[in-house]
Amino acid sequence: MPEVSRFLGIVIAMSGKLPPRALGLVMERASQHKIELMADWHLARQQAELKRIAPLE
Helix, strand or coil: CCEEEEECCEEEECCCCCCHHHHHHHHHHHHHCHHHHHHHHHHHHCCCCCCCCCCCC
């Protein structure tokens, strides 16, 4: 599955399941990177290479 980003030991990809605590962290991070995630979604639908999102510093 295509990897988009990593932070706090969590890998963000376009599919998969997460435990509740990890899901909350991912949802918070997703809200901070909505524009980049939407751009990657469009690329994924075209089967194009995804752009990486910078890891949490």
